[in-house]
Amino acid sequence: MKWLCLVLTPSLAFAGGRARAGGMLEAAAVVKSAHGDPLLADTPLEATLLQLTKLPPCKLGELSRPAPRTVRLVLKTATKASEVVTTLLRVRDTPSPYRVLLAPLKSATATSPITVEMELDGLAPDFEQVLCHPSLAVTPSFFASTAERLVANADPALPRPWLDGITIRATDARTADRLIAQRKAQVLLGADSGDGPLLYATYLIADPKLGPAFAQALEATIDRPGLTRFFVRPPARPLSTLVPPSSDPLGKKLGEVSWAAPSKPTALATPIELTLLYDTAVDEHRAVAERLQVKLGPLGYRLKLEALQRRQLRERLTGTFDLLLTGVLMPPQPAPALAIALSLAKENGRLSDLDGLSDSARTEAVVERASKPVPNLFPLFVQGLGVSASREVQHLSRDAYGLPRLDDVFLAPE
């Protein structure tokens, strides 16, 4: 059993005019492993853990637009502007599903030790929100690490007014429940319920050569509600559009879209053998892969399963494959989310004409395009992070990605 202990030194700041309560927050996380690379740590739980030590640019300072195509970040932490620039350029130049988030970024320059100037190709109205995506997280220089311990130095600008430290225990679901029941943990990350947004979307990507016959077979048998209900850990819901519905009015329309299941085709005269790649770190993906085996087998598609580490899976994503099952953490804004989805289907060019539209027209166009299926991209379901906390944990909120803000909580005296 691994322990990840974060010790946050006391802050002199005050919140809401109340004095700091202090104390150590004990959290249990139902997680197999944690990635240190933000581009790979993209399940909600992994992103939550990652953000205890790494923060995306939008949380490191104040963002502003001195010009329509210029975004300025003034850092208010001890993070160096050059570190932010390095991170942004690395994400932009590294093949990954999140690379398209920085597609509008023309250049990023550290104009001062605390100022980053970002030049954009277009207006990119969502760019400031995109900078909150966990995959863009920067490791602040004020974190020091020892062998198994990360220490956060005092930084008055960070909103950590209450806790002395956070201890995370990575464990399985049963043990986590027991820890909560025994009051040995106050927060359970990875609970079966939660009210946050569901943005971790899982897609099946097919080789375009498989054609419409495969798409028909899959859509006719996949039964997304059943799949989600029986094989996916909650909170989750079926996903029948290219991007998850968002909370804004236009985004909500996506939740109302439902693709009609085609009729079940006859089995192939000559069965074909396909290899399905999936992420070995995500339990649901193994279950879904087996479900696809069972469902597609009678129709003549014999699926061989190949479990890959996430880094290998992402590398395979850029090449050729028969079938690939992957999850990505979508931004809540429909346009960048659709950009990620289309990049998975290698259909990046579909959004090039949106930049000149007004916000509402742009969103409407995005929603309309996200409602139409792409032949080789099959959205399956979308998940969030279930979080439960004991009563003493106060002020537990979530950010726009549905990730809990553990820094904000304080422990009420019992």
Next chain:
Amino acid sequence: MRLRWTIALAFIALAMLQVVVVVPLALRNLSRLLAAQQEARVDQMMIAVEAESARLREDVRAAMDELGQSQALEDVARDAAKVPAPPHVTTAAATLMRPRNLDVLALLDEEGRTLSSGHLPARLGEPDDPLFAVTRLAPKQVVPREVELSSSSGLVQAPAIVTARAVDWGDRRVWAVGGVLLDEARATSLSKLTGARVEVHSGGRMITSSGELPKAPIRRSIDVGTIAEIRLFFSGADLIATRTEVLRAFIVLAGLGFLLAIVAGFIISRRVTRPVEALTEAARQIAQGTPGVQVSGVPASGELKTLITTFNRMTDDLKSATDRLVASERIAAWQEVARRLAHEIKNPLTPIRMSLETLLAASQRGPVDERFMGIFKESAHAVLEEVDRLKRIVDEFSQFARLPRPSLAPLNLSEAVQQVMSLYSPHDGLRYVAELEPGLMVMGDRDQLTQVLVNLVKNAEEAMGSTGGAVTVKTLGAGAQIVLEVADSGPGIPPDLKDRIFEPYVTSKPQGTGLGLAIAMRIAQEHDGRMEVGNVPPPQTGAVFRLVLPRMSGR
């Protein structure tokens, strides 16, 4: 081949015969014995495997009996009809399966649809016909079935033994079909139990195995219904190792025996053949003329000792007899010589006596006168002539008696004959003809061979006498022999003398001593040669003498 080697080889052959015949027979019998023991051991193992198989079926039966009566399964039956199915129903199979050590468990509704599957959760809601068919068999019957599992290579059929139990809730029935897979764990268990390599084959392919394939495997198999076959490969290495050890021991012992046989063969053959070899050597010496050779200093026993004793006695007796014979022959020879010599000496004495008596009578008849002187001269002349004859007889006898051993040296016979013949020239009607083949080499004493030739020529001259004729001398090669031939044109050899012509004092001539040809014969024998005599074929007359000598080797 010498007797010693023959006996030694006989010993070696006997030893090899033992190796060739005894070792394979012993090995074959040993192999049969070991193989029988190995078979018995494998049979015992197979009994254990059968028992383990029965225990496994009984475990499945007991686990499913307990499951069929469990509250948890009753809860599933109660809630199975709820829509949507509650999680405790959809995940029940996996939950119920593990504590009961089952690998396969499917909860099916009355139509065979999967309410929950522990071995393939992805089958939820789908029919599972092979397992549902088990529900139609006799109650509690444990049967082999192929169940579908998810694997990296796709959905695969895996052999298992399963049984079905029904749970009723009101008018609803839920079937639980569960069992264990014949998988790697079972193969490992059987492999540990038996020490054999265990392979599970199904659908024409090996689906799992445990243990290394042993050397010289002994194969057994168990059919699991018609769906699978469990193959066990027991090690025959012990059998091979034992055979190898025994074979090695046999080879070492056989090798030692072989060496001992060789050594013993040589020792015994030497012990046996030494007396025989000594006897052979003694016999050879006796054959070469050494009388009284004794075999002594040779260890012998039994018949060989008796043989040596008998041989020594025999050689003693033979020597005594030979000595006596030689003595008697010597006496006879001396008697003959004395007789011949007396005869030869006696012959001149008569004329001498008569001459002297005539002379005495003449002297008593009156004074010396002319007639007396005539008688005196005639008598004196006769006496002198006879005295010369006596002298010649004595000289030749002396020469015959003192003939030395030849001094052998390479000699060109034709050349030597040519030199002798050059001294002869025609006279008194005698002619000398030499027909010599050049380059005839012999090992010989030049003087003695010259004497032979002179004797033969002289003999020819005397044979022809005053009538004259031709003396023909030839040399010729005849294979490994060289012939010196002297022929005359005289009257030839009378038949009655032919066989005795080379004996001393045998002669057909009035004035001959009878020693010339005897000397020639003796010289021929001293040169490992011989003398032959014959007559010239009619109508011509004459005698032919041949000296036959061995040709000198190396030419």
